Amino acid sequence: MERELLLLGLLRQMDMHGYRLAEFIERDLTICTDLKKSTAYFLLDKMVKQGWITQHQEQEGNRPLRRVYRITPEGEVQFQQSLRENLSRHTSATFVGDIGLSFVDALAPDEAIALLRQRRAALAEDLAAARVVPKHEGAWQLLIEHRVVHLEAELHWLDEVLARLAGGN
Amino acid sequence: MERELLLLGLLRQMDMHGYRLAEFIERDLTICTDLKKSTAYFLLDKMVKQGWITQHQEQEGNRPLRRVYRITPEGEVQFQQSLRENLSRHTSATFVGDIGLSFVDALAPDEAIALLRQRRAALAEDLAAARVVPKHEGAWQLLIEHRVVHLEAELHWLDEVLARLAGGN
DNA sequence: TTATGATTAGTCAATCCTGACTAATGGAGG
DNA sequence: CCTCCATTAGTCAGGATTGACTAATCATAA
Numbered sequence: 001m002e003r004e005l006l007l008l009g010l011l012r013q014m015d016m017h018g019y020r021l022a023e024f025i026e027r028d029l030t031i032c033t034d035l036k037k038s039t040a041y042f043l044l045d046k047m048v049k050q051g052w053i054t055q056h057q058e059q060e061g062n063r064p065l066r067r068v069y070r071i072t073p074e075g076e077v078q079f080q081q082s083l084r085e086n087l088s089r090h091t092s093a094t095f096v097g098d099i100g101l102s103f104v105d106a107l108a109p110d111e112a113i114a115l116l117r118q119r120r121a122a123l124a125e126d127l128a129a130a131r132v133v134p135k136h137e138g139a140w141q142l143l144i145e146h147r148v149v150h151l152e153a154e155l156h157w158l159d160e161v162l163a164r165l166a167g168g169n
Numbered sequence: 170m171e172r173e174l175l176l177l178g179l180l181r182q183m184d185m186h187g188y189r190l191a192e193f194i195e196r197d198l199t200i201c202t203d204l205k206k207s208t209a210y211f212l213l214d215k216m217v218k219q220g221w222i223t224q225h226q227e228q229e230g231n232r233p234l235r236r237v238y239r240i241t242p243e244g245e246v247q248f249q250q251s252l253r254e255n256l257s258r259h260t261s262a263t264f265v266g267d268i269g270l271s272f273v274d275a276l277a278p279d280e281a282i283a284l285l286r287q288r289r290a291a292l293a294e295d296l297a298a299a300r301v302v303p304k305h306e307g308a309w310q311l312l313i314e315h316r317v318v319h320l321e322a323e324l325h326w327l328d329e330v331l332a333r334l335a336g337g338n
Numbered sequence: 339t340t341a342t343g344a345t346t347a348g349t350c351a352a353t354c355c356t357g358a359c360t361a362a363t364g365g366a367g368g
Numbered sequence: 369c370c371t372c373c374a375t376t377a378g379t380c381a382g383g384a385t386t387g388a389c390t391a392a393t394c395a396t397a398a
Contacts, residue, residue, distance in 0.1 A: 002265045002268050005268055005269065005272075006268045006271075009268070009271065009272040009275070012272075012275070017377080018377075018378075019376065019377045019378070020376095020377095022377095023376095029271075030261070030263070031261075031263065031264060031267055032263055032264050032265060032266075032267035032268045032271070033263055033265070033268065034263055035355095036355070036356055036357085037356085037377095037378085038355070038356050038357080038378085038379080038380085039354075039355050039356065041378070041379080042354070042355070042356090043354090046354095063362085063363070063364095063376070063377085064361080064362055064363075064376065064377050064378080065377080065378090066376095066377070066378095067377090067378085079272075079275075080275075082269075083269050083272055083275060083276065084276075084284055085269075086265070086266065086268060086269030087269040087270070087273065087276075087281065087284040087285055087287075087288060088284040088285075088287040088288055089266075089287075089288060089291060090266065090288045090289075090291035090292040090295060090323075091265050091266055092199070092200075092295060092316075092319075092320070093262035093263065093264055093319070094199070094200065094201055094202055094203055094262065095200060095201050095262055095315065095319075096171045096201060096202070096255070096260050097201075097255065097258075097259065097260055098200055098201035098311075098312050098315060099171050099174055099175045099178070099201045099202065099255060100174065100251075100252050100254075100255030100256040101256070101308060101311055101312065101315075102175075102178065102198075102201070102308050102309060102311075102312055103174075103178040103181075103248075103252055103308065104256065104308050104311075105307055105308055106178070106181070106248075106249075106252060107252065107253075107256075111253075112256065115253055115256040115257040116256055116257075118256075118257040118258075119256060119257055119258060119259045120259075122258060122259035123259040126259060126261060138274055139270060139271050139272065139273050139274055140271060142267075142270055142271075142273075142330055142333075143267050143270065143271055145326075145329075146264065146267060146270075146326055147261075149322055149325075149326045150261075150262070150264075150319075150322060150326075151261070152322075153318055153319060153321075153322035154259075156318075157314075157315055157318045157319075160314075161311055164311075186347080187347075187348075188346065188347045188348070189346095189347095191347095192346090204385095205385070205386055205387085206347095206348085206386090207348085207349080207350085207385070207386055207387080208384075208385055208386070210347095210348070210349080211384070211385075211386095212384090215383095215384095232346070232347085232392085232393070232394095233346065233347050233348080233391080233392055233393075234347080234348090235346090235347070235348095236347090236348085
């Protein structure tokens with residue numbers, strides 16, 4: 001339900017057409033989801049069928065037709081429910097990078113260290129980028145700080161891993 | 170490719186039948202993946218078709234037939250490649266819990282705090298469980314420590330969020 | 339002996355997700 | 369004024385994922 005919660009929450013703030021919605025999610029909401037454009041359209045269609053949102057055509061100048069979505073009262077009920085559910089539960093993140101790490105013994109220590117140093121560089125770059133994001137208003141600021149906190153913890157941990165590999169297991 | 174890497178890496182350590190593989194992943198590898206049993210079978214079939222693994226029937230006593238999988242030389246090549254790829258790249262985790270948090274303003278502060286305290290309790294419980302896991306040999310120990318480090322960071326951050334909400338934004 | 343329930347092993351239809359595509363417009367440069 | 373290319377908006381076939389199911393065996397306990 002999380003993806004639907006996200007779409008409902010955004011539509012709750014203002015009516016939006018699919019493309020704008022998807023673009024915003026893909027560009028600015030990578031912290032909490034990896035929803036793609038075509039998935040967004042799929043979910044929006046589904047929510048129309050469920051009566052959580054309505055859809056109407058709109059045209060601006062000669063630009064292509066847009067499908068603009070608006071949340072319904074039933075959608076608002078669903079939003080309230082999903083929001084409470086989401087806030088009260090803890091869902092632990094999964095770390096795909098740990099899959100490789102769990103087989104690190106398959107490689108010579110030197111090569112493993114070299115590869116993990118590349119990972120470290122990429123991580124450090126992400127962290128630098130996250131630190132530079134300008135202050136936002138309200139709850140969005142929390143997400144930005146969350147990202148920084150998380151990336152810092154990752155960096156420290158990865159350094160610890162590297163130190164341990166360098167020191168022979 | 171990460172799910173395939175995981176399956177190849179496990180089969181590389183020993184031949185295994187689908188059920189055992191899936192059970193192990195679902196019980197012990199929640200840190201790095203959320204692969205389900207039926208998905209495991211799907212991927213194993215696909216890898217058989219690709220020639221990365223072979224499959225043969227086996228029967229123990231009167232127990233139902235098992236499909237036992239074994240990695241091939243081509244599978245080993247694929248494993249080596251995916252492993253290097255995985256170790257060298259950084260893939261940031263996504264936090265579904267942040268979706269709700271981004272709409273926390275939709276609720277009265279008191280209710281938001283109450284809900285997030287439930288989340289905190291669940292998180293603290295997960296952390297306590299992670300701390301209690303006995304020491305493992307080799308790289309698996311790294312994953313356990315990663316989980317603890319991550320959950321600790323989450324707990325601190327959530328306390329900070331709660332403090333800020335309690336103090337009026 | 340014979341319910342009862344837990345464990346083992348795998349299947350499948352329904353749903354979800356996405357990469358690659360179409361197709362139109364606006365603007366910059368020649 | 370014409371070509372080229374980035375941007376906007378959305379579509380779709382095909383692959384990925386899973387919840388709910390079957391069906392056999394084993395344990396155990398009445």
